[in-house]
Amino acid sequence: MEYVQERIATLHDFSGTAGPPAVPTADAVAETTIVVPMAGREHGSPAAERVLSELETLEPDPAGVFVPVRADADQIGPFREWLESFALPTRVLWCNAPAVEELLTSAGLADGFGKGRDVWLALGPAAAAGEYVVVHDADARSYEAAHVTRLLAPLSMGFDFSKGYYARIEDEQLYGRLFRLLYAPLIRALVADYDAPIIDYLGAFRYALAGEFAATADLTRQLRAPRAWGLEVGTLGDAFDHAGFDGSAQVDLGRHEHDHRAVAGETGLEGMSRTVAGELLRVIEERGVDLDYTTLQERYRTAGDRMIDQYRADAAINGLTYDPSGERDQLDRYVDSIAPPGPDRRLPRWIDAPFEPADVLEATEPVSDRHDERLESDQLDSSAQD
Known part of the structure; x- marks a missing residue:
């Protein structure tokens, strides 16, 4: 056991269980939105099943669970049905929907895609729906709901940014x-x-490339996301500007087993x-x-x-x-x-975004949803004319 503090606050797991924090976090959970990006291969995967099942045990329910999904058109319907089978306030964002490309093209932002862009699409709506935002991947086979409350604990104590760290020892x-x-x-x-x-x-972060972090909604709106990989590093750069050493913390989440x-x-x-x-x-x-x-x-x-x-x-x-x-x-x-970095292709801060979070929610709806809404609207118009 060690209790070394880095230049940022380092919140250890002295119990060795990485269980729920001793500080109360229920109020924070109720005001938190959780972003869990997924790719098509994670539909029904054991790791993603575990993540969603663990989130179901949170008390109280979070304000929302935003799942930005990158999947083919024939996958998104079954993917959405599977996600909504969990007892969670889930909002599915189809990140490669044609309407998303149209929205980004019209704003001059259609310049590549990947995990970073998918997460960015969810960050704006997530920050609009809660006081805090938690982001984590869906590939941890050892995931526990306590990871959410441990990430939120520093925010409930006045920090603006919280990063998870953990041991990566498997087999x-x-x-x-x-x-x-x-x-x-x-x-x-x-x-x-x-x-x-x-x-x-x-250098103060013990696992800087961990995908798990939490931030206030205000700080979340300040993040400029790289479009593909590098999201974790880019987030730390913006956290340095807006939280700094004094407003940042890292939290021990125990031991993780990931897909490789x-x-x-x-x-x-x-x-x-x-x-x-x-x-x-x-x-x-x-x-x-x-x-x-x-x-x-x-x-x-x-x-x-x-x-x-x-x-x-x-x-x-x-x-x-x-x-x-x-x-x-x-x-x-x-x-x-x-080598010197190439062209800067990061997406803008949400405070500078050329459209509103509601525009993203509309564009990322599965096609069947928009079709059903139009059909219902047409039926109402027809009834009114009759």
Whole structure:
């Protein structure tokens, strides 16, 4: 057990259970909207089933559960029926609906898509429906409803932003690979050469790439979401601006078991590393740090090699399987990601959005819903004329 405080408030799990917090959170839950992004592959998956079943046990009910879904047209109907079979105040947002593309195109925002854009579409409506917003993924097989109340606890105590952290140990080995082998060594390399508050802030989070966070509705409206990967890093940059060290906290959520991605390829961790590194470096540059890229890859690799030695020792003392050669192969795959960020394609803050949350809710309705509404309206008009 340890009780070390970082530069942000670090709320530990001294009980070892990651259960509900000792501080009361019922009032906060009633004023909270929960955003749970899902892709088509998560329809009926055991992990998503567990997440939704756990959310059903929250007392009182949250103000709403917004589920931004990316699915084919023939999937969205069954997906919606499955989601609404849970006893939750669920609102399904079909994020790749034709009306969504029309809405974004008309506003000049149709420039790529992915998880970040899907979450952003839900953040505006979620912030309009509650005082607090909790965001988390649907792929944690170890998910518990207490994660919501633990994330909300800091907000009930006056913080504006709360981030979850947890151990990624499964099958007797270390996971959390993109964080351990990309984010952490890159931050370590930068800390050594730059005295910058934003780098200290990013380094204070024990699992900066965790998908679980909570924020006040006001702060949620300040978030500029990258369109694909990198949402977690971009969120930290905006949280630094609007909450800072004093308004931010991180909360121990115990031990998580997630679905895993392959390393190689554009859809694997290798592809994700380019977007994540780009957003991380953008966050740092945007806050006044003039980065020297001529030696940054070398400094990253040096820091990564040292950390792999540390991970090997940590795994050994805990009896875990560890493959230093495989870890260094990942380091080699990620090193080319350490480069100046590309064009800024983030979505705007919701306080600056060119349309209202209600416009998103209308555009993201499954086609059958809009058809039924039009049909009902036509029938009413016909009855009135008769």
